[in-house]
Amino acid sequence: MLEAKSLRKATVPSALLPYPSPGSVQPTRLALTVDDDDPSLSSCAYFASGSHVYKAQISGAEPLVHKGKESLLIPAHAEVIGASVTAHCPHRSEIQSIALTEMGSNGSLILGSVDSYGHLIVSEFDAENKDVQKLTFAVSPQDCVIGEGSWAGLSFSPSQWSVGQYGNGSSILVVTEGCQLTIWDLRVKENGGCLKRICGSPGDVLYAASLSPNGNIAVGGAGRTVTIYDPRRSFVESGANAQRSFHSEATQIGLVSVSVQTETFSVDGV
Template identity: 50%
Template structure:
């Protein structure tokens, strides 16, 4: 059983960023990382053409609850705030992603803007100014046309492999660092992209496009690389997909339900209906217990619950609509960035009483 240890609310200093840009419906402009021994976390978020960093203290362990397991946040100390100078985009950034680099003090930061321009930088978490390798990849069409949502994801096994999705272009471009490997063409506008986890995960992509979940293997050439298509809600749209280390795939969208699929049979294992009051635009499996999933609604609420039993464990709300939603790669630290400038960070752990059977 999972339980929240703390919920913090930090405010972005107006001197750093006063009015964030609205972005697109998908809240993919936030990435969070827990520093060192867990005493603080770093939140990277994008507005306009720039990326900002906020270091938030996580030392105090205080938690208040309201009705229906709703968590009440406490004010958090902002240790430092700064602008990340390694992301010189010319149009609005649509997605920010973090991955673990080589060594404990290295992070890989990936950003993509509305025209598909990709920039990947290596950041040092110990020293502020250190020369790390960075590279930039321009879009395949040289940025001609109308800008739209764009997303990216790193391969969990080969971090040099990056997938970039562009909504209006209906394309997914695969890169090995700055070398283009292949382009995949979707039938509908893609809204979310994730590499599958588990065996052979470095070559399999899961994509939500329109009302469908599509599975792609970019080593194959039959059907353009598409190996499976699963229809979602009739007349609806899927906005988010996430994968678990055991290979499970979860999707959510306008039907306000989370559907979990077994890739071995391509059948639905469970369907959690009504887990969100509004459209689902963000999903993430728990790293502590994969029977739990985090669900982000389009308004201002994030819910955690068991997807098999369709049972809510707890939830928390922001003070305005979400601009970003993120969970740390290997720990259950979940964060949301609101258009008011507030960043909410929940630290979730396994309940010790449930472990020992009390």
């Protein structure tokens, strides 16, 4: 069972960001770096608004976690030590998702962002000075700036940051559209790489999907349910048992696998 060791709340200075952009229904525009050796030290939050990526240094955590009624956690106020615009190349449209990872060999920070038209920009920052940009490359879709902009997601592979698809370095890709879950394998030639399509109840829109390191696939939607699918067994592992686990979420908009525990997924919503 995962337990919170600290819970902090910080406010971005209005001088840096007076009018934040609204984003889409499913934005993932926040990433965090924490010192693994001493989590009580300050952490650095990266967040996107409009076409830029910002950085905020947040003061250290308190040793105690405060709880209110029904054991709800009460965040402690944290001070923003410093905030600025990163050297990450700005986009031409609104950023929808960002991803952050550290390279184990040299400690460089890799920051990726994707906008509403699918433009991807990845930057590498120096290990000693995170404000110094070492490398930047960009990838644009073939039909860029055609049609209406929408949501786009981004995630680095946990075993190899240069692999765009998520799934412990494998070639598995999952896509949710409406009430349907589609599983793709980029190595398979039959059916264009499509392994399986799973349809849920009509009207139950799936908003989020995530893969765990052991291969399990979790999907969630507005029905306040989380369904875990094991593609190796070809049947739904669980779903009904998780239906009441997130009763406070009116609309589920985020679902992330916890790498420490392969059977644990974190959920966020409004």
